[in-house]
Amino acid sequence: MTTxxxxxxxNSEILKVxxxxxxxxxxxxxxxxxxSVKPGQIVACVGRNGAGKTSLLRSIAGFLNPTAGSVVAxxxxxxxxxxxxxxxxxxxxxxxxxxxxxxxTVRENLExxxxxxxxxxxxxxxxxxxxxxxxxxxxxxxxxxxxxxxxMIGRATLGSPKVLLIDEPTEGLAPGxxxxxxxxxxxxAKMTALLIVEQNLPLVCAIxxxxxxxxxxxxxxxxxxxxxxxxxxxxxxx
Amino acid sequence: MLDTFVWWRGIALMIAxxxxxxxxxxxxxxxxxxxxxxxxxxxxxxxxxxGYISFGQPAYLAIGAYSTAFYLFYFGSNPLVGILxxxxxxxxxxxxxxxxxxxxxxxxxxxxxLALAVVVFYLTEKVLVSITQGDNGLWFMTxxxxxxxxxxxxxxxxxxxxxxxxxxxxxFYKYLDGTIYGACCLATKLxxxxxxxxxxxxxxxxxxxxxxxxxxxxxxxxxxAVYLGFVSPEMGSPSRAAEPIIVTLLGGxxxxxxxxxxAIAYTGMKDVISNMIGNWELFIGFLLVFxxxxxxxxxxxxxxxILARVVFxxxxxxxx
Amino acid sequence: MIDTQLLISGVIFGLSLGSIYxxxxxxxxxxxxxxxxxxxxxxxxxxxxxxxxxxxxxxxGSFWFGVAAGTVVAGLxxxxxxxxxxxxxxxxxxxxxxxxxxxLLIGGIGVIKFFWGVVPRPVEVPTVIQVxxxxxxxxxxxLIVIGFAIVVYVGIxxxxxxxxxxxxxxxxxxNVEHVEGLxxxxxxxxxxxxxxxxxxxxxxxGLHAPLIMVDPMMGLExxxxxxxxxxxxxxxxxxxxxISALIVGQVVSVGSIIYAPMAQMAPFVMMLLxxxxxxxxxYGSPLYKR
Numbered sequence: 001m002t003t004x005x006x007x008x009x010x011n012s013e014i015l016k017v018x019x020x021x022x023x024x025x026x027x028x029x030x031x032x033x034x035x036s037v038k039p040g041q042i043v044a045c046v047g048r049n050g051a052g053k054t055s056l057l058r059s060i061a062g063f064l065n066p067t068a069g070s071v072v073a074x075x076x077x078x079x080x081x082x083x084x085x086x087x088x089x090x091x092x093x094x095x096x097x098x099x100x101x102x103x104x105t106v107r108e109n110l111e112x113x114x115x116x117x118x119x120x121x122x123x124x125x126x127x128x129x130x131x132x133x134x135x136x137x138x139x140x141x142x143x144x145x146x147x148x149x150x151x152m153i154g155r156a157t158l159g160s161p162k163v164l165l166i167d168e169p170t171e172g173l174a175p176g177x178x179x180x181x182x183x184x185x186x187x188x189a190k191m192t193a194l195l196i197v198e199q200n201l202p203l204v205c206a207i208x209x210x211x212x213x214x215x216x217x218x219x220x221x222x223x224x225x226x227x228x229x230x231x232x233x234x235x236x237x238x
Numbered sequence: 239m240l241d242t243f244v245w246w247r248g249i250a251l252m253i254a255x256x257x258x259x260x261x262x263x264x265x266x267x268x269x270x271x272x273x274x275x276x277x278x279x280x281x282x283x284x285x286x287x288x289g290y291i292s293f294g295q296p297a298y299l300a301i302g303a304y305s306t307a308f309y310l311f312y313f314g315s316n317p318l319v320g321i322l323x324x325x326x327x328x329x330x331x332x333x334x335x336x337x338x339x340x341x342x343x344x345x346x347x348x349x350x351x352l353a354l355a356v357v358v359f360y361l362t363e364k365v366l367v368s369i370t371q372g373d374n375g376l377w378f379m380t381x382x383x384x385x386x387x388x389x390x391x392x393x394x395x396x397x398x399x400x401x402x403x404x405x406x407x408x409x410f411y412k413y414l415d416g417t418i419y420g421a422c423c424l425a426t427k428l429x430x431x432x433x434x435x436x437x438x439x440x441x442x443x444x445x446x447x448x449x450x451x452x453x454x455x456x457x458x459x460x461x462x463a464v465y466l467g468f469v470s471p472e473m474g475s476p477s478r479a480a481e482p483i484i485v486t487l488l489g490g491x492x493x494x495x496x497x498x499x500x501a502i503a504y505t506g507m508k509d510v511i512s513n514m515i516g517n518w519e520l521f522i523g524f525l526l527v528f529x530x531x532x533x534x535x536x537x538x539x540x541x542x543x544i545l546a547r548v549v550f551x552x553x554x555x556x557x558x
Numbered sequence: 559m560i561d562t563q564l565l566i567s568g569v570i571f572g573l574s575l576g577s578i579y580x581x582x583x584x585x586x587x588x589x590x591x592x593x594x595x596x597x598x599x600x601x602x603x604x605x606x607x608x609x610x611x612x613x614x615x616x617x618x619g620s621f622w623f624g625v626a627a628g629t630v631v632a633g634l635x636x637x638x639x640x641x642x643x644x645x646x647x648x649x650x651x652x653x654x655x656x657x658x659x660x661x662l663l664i665g666g667i668g669v670i671k672f673f674w675g676v677v678p679r680p681v682e683v684p685t686v687i688q689v690x691x692x693x694x695x696x697x698x699x700x701l702i703v704i705g706f707a708i709v710v711y712v713g714i715x716x717x718x719x720x721x722x723x724x725x726x727x728x729x730x731x732x733n734v735e736h737v738e739g740l741x742x743x744x745x746x747x748x749x750x751x752x753x754x755x756x757x758x759x760x761x762x763x764g765l766h767a768p769l770i771m772v773d774p775m776m777g778l779e780x781x782x783x784x785x786x787x788x789x790x791x792x793x794x795x796x797x798x799x800x801i802s803a804l805i806v807g808q809v810v811s812v813g814s815i816i817y818a819p820m821a822q823m824a825p826f827v828m829m830l831l832x833x834x835x836x837x838x839x840x841y842g843s844p845l846y847k848r
Binding site for chain 2: 590596643646647652653654656658660661662663665666667669672774778781782786788789822823826829830833834838
Binding site for chain 3: 084087104109111112
């Protein structure tokens with residue numbers, strides 16, 4: 001893709017999505033989406049099921065090829081890159097399904113992430129998620145949903161990613177774990193930017209610096225003023 | 239929606255094409271093409287409509303051929319009855335085998351059918367050698383009696399018979415396509431879960447389709463038997479398992495005329511290439527790979543939309 | 559009442575046959591488990607392995623050198639095929655790959671015919687020494703073949719469970735996208751797996767060469783058996799493939815002592831029975847869409 005105005009952005013944006021459209025075959029799912037994330041920010045996308053939130057993250061991560069628009073991360077155009085190259089570049093996608101590699105142990109799951117990123121320092125991961133220490137040599141498939149989510153996020157943080165794209169992390173999790181994750185996200189934001197898709201509005205209101213509301217594949221609202229992010233403001237778009 | 243005129247138009251065109259070609263091309267070639275077309279139609283239906291690939295079509299061809307052969311060798315002498323027996327053999331065979339195979343997913347299905355072809359081949363070649371005469375084959379050309387109206391023992395009249403049969407086969411499949419059942423077949427290929435939710439049984443749809451397709455194949459086998467006047471295990475040889483698939487793809491999967499186009503192209507190529515190169519496998523193998531990678535809609539499949547736009551610029555009725 | 563000696567040699571023969579089938583089937587199974595393709599061209603690499611054992615064995619005077627050459631050449635060819643062809647079709651469904659690989663197999667048979675002609679090529683057994691097993695004289699070569707299969711099985715197990723690349727492959731068998739999402743180059747994993755499969759198939763061909771007729775159609779003749787093994791064991795399961803290969807080997811071998819013609823058909827009947835009870839084979843995984 002040729003460099004145009006959209007790539008010569010101000011250094012303040014670590015991820016900038018412009019005019020993104022995408023489709024699964026004939027079925028169009030995203031229409032002309034603009035999203036931007038600054039370093040250290042937590043940006044949330046809210047919207048109903050099927051609104052296109054997951055498709056948006058997948059498009060950025062390279063799993064869905066856009067039909068139009070651009071995705072620029074840290075001055076690098078991501079469109080057309082293979083998903084594993086995008087991940088290696090530092091834009092990591094944490095999917096919604098809470099599936100880890102169940103036949104491998106927790107240790108092996110982390111080893112794979114270390115192998116990919118060349119980051120063998122697990123201190124931070126274990127600081128965020130001390131519970132993982134207990135399960136190191138257990139097969140990952142035997143852990144609970146919350147523990148698996150922690151492992152997924154932990155894996156993704158290796159290699160000092162630039163942006164984490166997290167898809168509905170708190171879905172189906174107990175409130176205690178949700179609170180734990182909330183604190184982890186706040187800590188994570190200090191070293192990386194987060195783009196989180198969530199339906200958990202209280203969480204969004206608590207941590208998001210900016211919120212995009214997505215409906216039928218379009219951005220219908222954008223709230224950049226942190227104080228204006230309230231439960232009611234978000235709820236109208238669900 | 240059966241727009242009767244369009245319905246007939248396509249088939250009539252094809253029959254006219256076959257008749258026209260019969261006037262210019264050699265008789266053996268045309269007979270081969272006609273029977274081969276029927277052989278391929280079954281395969282085309284399975285791949286194009288049911289979404290099932292079978293590497294074992296030679297098995298059903300052999301079942302049809304040998305059923306006819308048994309009748310003509312041991313019992314009677316009327317070729318028409320012989321063909322009927324062949325079709326019956328195929329029908330019974332697929333009714334028996336169907337329930338086992340049809341519940342499998344597509345890759346297992348393909349493989350299992352090949353295994354069947356090996357077994358049938360083995361049966362005809364070795365195990366049942368007392369009644370099949372093994373590799374020597376069963377010869378009954380001289381035992382067949384003439385039939386009224388069209389004497390099947392005379393090649394030119396057999397060709398006329400063959401074209402008539404082809405017409406009815408195509409008419410049948412075209413009719414099927416327009417029925418609810420036809421739509422079900424396509425649906426079962428595209429989204430079987432949804433179909434189940436609506437209340438259709440995937441199994442019955444597939445089973446019926448399996449029986450129809452393989453009985454058609456057996457018909458081709460029966461016709462081969464009568465035309466050639468003999469059968470041998472080689473007809474059901476697993477190494478020829480690719481043929482109907484290749485021809486189906488070559489012609490165009492799921493199209494109505496694909497089988498005809500494919501049969502003509504394939505038989506033609508076979509003659510020409512065999513004389514030139516002599517290494518048939520080399521050519522056909524890489525042709526298949528080429529088709530899959532580049533033009534997997536086949537000759538007719540690629541040609542048809544273009545023709546449709548050229549010949550019927552305003553019509554939205556694509557004959558598929 | 560079967561003669562014990564006959565039975566023992568039948569079992570050994572069955573084990574060696576099963577070993578060869580295992581080497582062949584494991585390629586198919588792995589390729590399916592990881593890449594969701596059905597790689598029928600494995601039978602082509604098997605044929606090439608056998609022909610290399612013949613040609614190189616003849617040229618160098620050493621059978622084992624021929625087998626090694628066969629393994630390497632098969633691996634090389636499969637590398638080229640993977641890069642040129644399979645890479646383009648991973649996204650499609652398995653039946654697509656089945657047809658394409660079948661085309662490759664047939665085309666490859668043509669290539670073999672071109673270079674070696676249709677006359678079967680005899681390959682001599684490297685050693686005619688016989689060894690005493692439970693009172694029966696058994697050719698050492700058969701035991702060597704069994705040994706190869708054991709080594710390969712252990713080797714693959716170690717590779718998949720003790721090396722990081724192997725673990726990545728196991729992870730990718732579970733979920734390719736998640737592995738990609740970590741930043742691992744799955745394209746490379748696919749190539750590695752495919753080449754391993756091809757090399758093993760070549761090894762199977764080389765080892766099998768002294769025991770059968772080396773002719774252009776050998777791949778097709780073996781194909782049906784390999785199908786049955788892979789279906790019974792379940793596509794994608796290594797353990798299933800091993801067990802299934804051993805069973806089929808026994809059935810064919812010991813079965814032919816009991817009643818020859820049925821021995822070839824018995825695996826087929828077994829396959830039907832297994833499929834009735836478990837449509838995806840004994841250890842197979844259902845076909846998940848990725």
